[in-house]
Amino acid sequence: MPSIAVNTKDITKEDNNLGTPYDYLNLMKPRVMSLVVFTAFVGYYSATPLVENAINPILALIGIFAIALGAGASGVLNQWYDRDIDLLMERTKNRPIPSGKVQPSEALSFGIITSILSIIILGLSINWLAASLLVFTIFFYSVVYTIWLKRYTVQNIVIGGAAGAFPPIIGHICATGSFGLEALILFLIIFLWTPPHFWALALVNKSDYKAAKIPMLPIVYGDMVTRKNIFIYSLLLMPCVYLPFILNHTGIFYAVVVTILNIEFIRRSVSILKANVGSEKGLFIYSIFYLTIIFATICFDKLINNYITGQL
């Protein structure tokens, strides 16, 4: 490694390698962040008619920004810890740390600072209960999932899925200041949606997970067990997405949309069970569409309801 002495400090190639703002943005997993922002917003918006004095919309926006920052910070800490296995997988080897664009120490500092900032911003702008849950979510994703579960148990994404399911609850607390059934249902939907989504991805990228020695279901128990589990979790998910309608949180429009989405989800799950060619990737992509449309429909349904009741 060439090094030269300038002002008594050695400058090496690593010192020059600071990474661009784009690299730091990538470190925050922007696609995951956008899903977190969206689900948190739905949690917030679906709760707004429940309170007499809704919080200032600009404060709500700052709160959503803080949640996004917290999600990004979790992503940074996850990529910092997983830098060794990311290098072994095709899908992740070009991430900023394994590709050498950002130094691990820089990433760790960035992750810790953004975590603290997100918690302070959420606590000051909204309330400290929401901030406390954000602390727990960051801890759950960065420590419980990334460090304790991911490399050691086949149930990694089942339990770890809770981390991705917390944002609607945080959004709900932002609007109401307390926990609520509406948010718990949204939590349950994301929690049960996660296993079919990630196991479909694991079937597609099996060789990657095998190379990194991550105990995903297809690696440990094989394809057939994974396909059966995807089907079982899909069956468990189907009735849960009706809960907002059954409990009168949404109207008939939501029920109709969910029925159409469910039929296609089950068709794709059966296709996976039959091991049809391309069914795994198909379900993975469809599951993203499925969750997005369900949450968007909850919002749209609430919008219509607010319009009818004159709250808009």
Next chain:
Amino acid sequence: MKSDKNEQYIKDFYENRKSKNFAILGIIIFLVVLFFFITILRMDITG
């Protein structure tokens, strides 16, 4: 030749450090403005 390369390293190092300092300054200003707005909005002075 090697000296030119070393000079380039030094130049890059100072340029990178300058950009990083500006980025941090930008973030500090952003946070000052953000916390100012949070304080004002939380005071609910509009009514």
